[in-house]
Amino acid sequence: MSTQHAHSDRAFNRSMLFKLIVVALLMFGFGFALVPMYRAICQVTGINNLVQRDATEAEARNTQVDMTRTVSVEFDANARGLLGFKPEQSSLDVHPGEVMTVMYDISNNEGRTIDAQAIPSYAPKQATEYFRKIQCFCFTQQTLQANETKRMPVVFVVDPKLPKDVKTITLSYTFFELNKPAVAKAPKQSAGA
Incomplete structure (x- = not known):
C-alpha cells in the first residue's frame, strides 16, 4: 500500500510541476506581450505621445493662418x-496656423560625453492637442x-482650432541625462585614522 501511495504522490507532484511550468511560461509570455499592448493602447488613446512628431511640415503649411488673433x-x-539648457527667447507671439x-541652447558642462533626452509638457493642459x-x-x-554646446530648433504650429479663450501657451522642456554613471562612494575611514 505504501508503494501505491508513493506512486500517487509522484503522479501528483509531476502534475503539479507541469502546471507550475505552464503558469510560469504563460506569465513570462504575458510580460513580453505587455510592451506591444502598451504601445497600441498609447497610440490609440494618444497617451505618452512625448517623442513622436505631431505634424509634418506639409500638413502644418496646409492650415489657414488666423490673422485675427x-x-x-x-x-x-x-x-x-x-x-545648461535655455531657449534663446522667452516668448513669441504667433498667429494660429x-x-x-x-531655438534652444544646450551645453554639456561635464568633462565627459553624455546622452540626454528632453521631455516636453504644455500649459494649459487643454492646449496640448x-x-x-x-x-x-x-x-x-x-x-x-x-x-559641447548645441543650438537646436523647435519648429511648431498652433492649430487654428485652439479654443478662443486660450491666449497663452507655455511649452516647457525638461532635459535630463540618460544612463548616468553611478557615483563611487568614498571609502570609510577607520576610527583610529
Whole structure:
C-alpha cells in the first residue's frame, strides 16, 4: 500500500510541476506581450505621445493662418545635472496656423560625453492637442561631447482650432541625462585614522 501511495504522490507532484511550468511560461509570455499592448493602447488613446512628431511640415503649411488673433507662446527650460539648457527667447507671439521656429541652447558642462533626452509638457493642459511640433530635438536622444554646446530648433504650429479663450501657451522642456554613471562612494575611514 505504501508503494501505491508513493506512486500517487509522484503522479501528483509531476502534475503539479507541469502546471507550475505552464503558469510560469504563460506569465513570462504575458510580460513580453505587455510592451506591444502598451504601445497600441498609447497610440490609440494618444497617451505618452512625448517623442513622436505631431505634424509634418506639409500638413502644418496646409492650415489657414488666423490673422485675427494672436497667441503668446512662452518657452521654459529645465535641466538635470550639469546640463545648461535655455531657449534663446522667452516668448513669441504667433498667429494660429503660422509655422514658427524657436531655438534652444544646450551645453554639456561635464568633462565627459553624455546622452540626454528632453521631455516636453504644455500649459494649459487643454492646449496640448493644439500645439503641433514639426521638428524638435525631443524626438530623439541627443549626444553631447564633453563641454559641447548645441543650438537646436523647435519648429511648431498652433492649430487654428485652439479654443478662443486660450491666449497663452507655455511649452516647457525638461532635459535630463540618460544612463548616468553611478557615483563611487568614498571609502570609510577607520576610527583610529
